[in-house]
Amino acid sequence: MKPVQFSVASKLVGDAAVIYPKGYLNNLSGESLVNECGIYIRRGITKIVVNFSETDLINSIGISLLLQIMEDLRNIRGTICCTNMSKFLHDTFEMLGLLQHMIVFPVESDAIKYLKAGTR
Amino acid sequence: MSTELKRALYNLSALADLGQETPSENAFHEKMQAVFYVITGTFLANKGAILSYDGSSKKLDALTQKGFTPADLVHLGAEELMALEKNEPCLAKDALFLAVIGAEVLVPLWVRDQFIGALLLGDKVTAGSYTAEDLELLKIIATQIAITLNHHSLFIDLSDKLGENHRLYEEMRRIYHGTIQAFAAAIDAKDAYTQNHSHRVAKYSSAIARELGWNDNDIPGTSKGYTLPGTSTTSESSR
Numbered sequence: 458m459k460p461v462q463f464s465v466a467s468k469l470v471g472d473a474a475v476i477y478p479k480g481y482l483n484n485l486s487g488e489s490l491v492n493e494c495g496i497y498i499r500r501g502i503t504k505i506v507v508n509f510s511e512t513d514l515i516n517s518i519g520i521s522l523l524l525q526i527m528e529d530l531r532n533i534r535g536t537i538c539c540t541n542m543s544k545f546l547h548d549t550f551e552m553l554g555l556l557q558h559m560i561v562f563p564v565e566s567d568a569i570k571y572l573k574a575g576t577r
Numbered sequence: 578m579s580t581e582l583k584r585a586l587y588n589l590s591a592l593a594d595l596g597q598e599t600p601s602e603n604a605f606h607e608k609m610q611a612v613f614y615v616i617t618g619t620f621l622a623n624k625g626a627i628l629s630y631d632g633s634s635k636k637l638d639a640l641t642q643k644g645f646t647p648a649d650l651v652h653l654g655a656e657e658l659m660a661l662e663k664n665e666p667c668l669a670k671d672a673l674f675l676a677v678i679g680a681e682v683l684v685p686l687w688v689r690d691q692f693i694g695a696l697l698l699g700d701k702v703t704a705g706s707y708t709a710e711d712l713e714l715l716k717i718i719a720t721q722i723a724i725t726l727n728h729h730s731l732f733i734d735l736s737d738k739l740g741e742n743h744r745l746y747e748e749m750r751r752i753y754h755g756t757i758q759a760f761a762a763a764i765d766a767k768d769a770y771t772q773n774h775s776h777r778v779a780k781y782s783s784a785i786a787r788e789l790g791w792n793d794n795d796i797p798g799t800s801k802g803y804t805l806p807g808t809s810t811t812s813e814s815s816r
Contacts, residue, residue: 483594485603485611517591518611521618524702525643528623552583553621554703 462486465493473504473572475565479511482519494526503535504575506568510541515549527558536560536575538568588714591619595718599725606640612725613641616696616718620711624679624699629726630655630692637694640726644699649678658695663687664720666712682707684715686723693723693730 463480474497478490494505505526515523530537538560542550550556562568598611609627617625624644628637637655639645652674661667666684669675675683681700686693696719701707707715761775786796 485607485614517587517594517616517618518614519618520621521614521616524617524621524623527702548583549587552580552587554705555621558702 463489465489467493467497469497469502470506470569471573472502473506473569474502475506475508475569477508477511481514481516482512482522483514483516484518487519487522491522491525491529495529498529498533498535503530503533504538504572505530505535506538506540506565506572508540508565509543509546510565513543513545515546520549520553520555523555527555531558536572538562538572540565540568584710588619588710591615592714592717595721599721605729608725609640612722613643616698617643619718620698620707620715621701621703621705622681622698623702624697626650626697627694627722627726628653628697629694640694642697645678645680645697652678653695653697655692658683658685659692661685664716664723666707666715666719668707668712682712682715684719686719686726688723688727691727693726696722 463478463482463484463486466477466479468475474494476490476493478487480486482490490507497505507523507526527537529535537558539550540562541564542561547556547561550559550561560568560571562571594615595612598608598615603611613625613627616622616627624642626642626645627640628650629640630637635655637650637653637658639647639650642650657674661672661683662685664684664687666682667675669681672683675681675697679699680697682698684696686695696715698715765772765775783796
């Protein structure tokens with residue numbers, strides 16, 4: 458099976474950026490995920506939702522890139538929400554102790570609702 | 578599956594990632610960046626650096642780094658690192674200079690008796706401390722990085738030597754053609770009857786060689802236009 462070339466799409470929903478990584482997050486092409494989040498952070502966005510519906514697998518390189526996003530957000534007292542995670546992704550984050558540093562929702566709409574409620 | 582087993586599998590997978598990145602055909606900087614991500618992703622380090630030792634300037638250069646400032650890294654003296662145990666992780670509690678720059682662990686990188694550089698890591702993002710298993714894994718990873726850096730250094734040396742050999746060869750070729758020309762000119766000057774004979778011989782030899790399909794590189798002396806009387810500079814050995 459040919460691996461899916463990693464790519465990133467995004468959109469702004471209210472004051473939150475929703476990021477859609479697509480493919481296996483396992484090499485330097487994953488830097489585009491950090492760059493995409495960086496664009497929103499530089500624009501003053503402090504809430505980021507990463508929808509993992511099209512990313513089933515991640516390796517140590519992907520974890521490192523995710524840590525970078527988490528730290529960038531931590532530096533501006535921002536929030537990162539992760540949604541639509543596969544069991545593998547969820548178990549990996551749990552095993553590494555990363556779940557305490559992010560807010561996890563089953564689906565994207567739940568994360569958006571949560572972030573909207575937080576701004577009221 | 579227990580957390581310990583999952584962690585062990587993750588560590589194994591990180592070693593596999595490292596094994597995939599180090600021999601890759603990526604440019605050296607990209608390779609080291611990928612290796613650096615593998616390390617920070619494996620140990621969840623908030624800071625880190627891969628430092629390379631330049632034997633001529635006796636200084637450490639950051640090949641890739643995150644979270645440290647150049648001023649932090651200036652505090653790391655190569656002599657100080659060379660005094661530490663080879664390829665053995667050293668924790669900040671055992672080396673105060675690490676605490677000064679905000680590093681948690683350092684591994685001096687060696688290949689046999691050659692100091693290659695150092696691997697530096699900060700605290701874990703998850704605020705946990707480095708376990709004995711982490712340090713064991715770090716030692717394995719550090720050894721691999723040391724070998725990769727050493728290979729790169731050997732490759733650069735070899736490239737430099739190849740360039741130098743090529744330069745010497747071209748110089749020797751130039752001297753050889755100069756000598757031939759000098760001989761030919763001297764012989765032509767001595768005997769008016771054979772004047773320009775060598776020039777004509779070279780010209781005809783080159784024309785024949787070209788007609789036979791030889792390219793200019795195989796026909797030495799074509800640009801010089803001279804050869805010794807009764808000889809041809811056309812290279813027989815290349816055929």
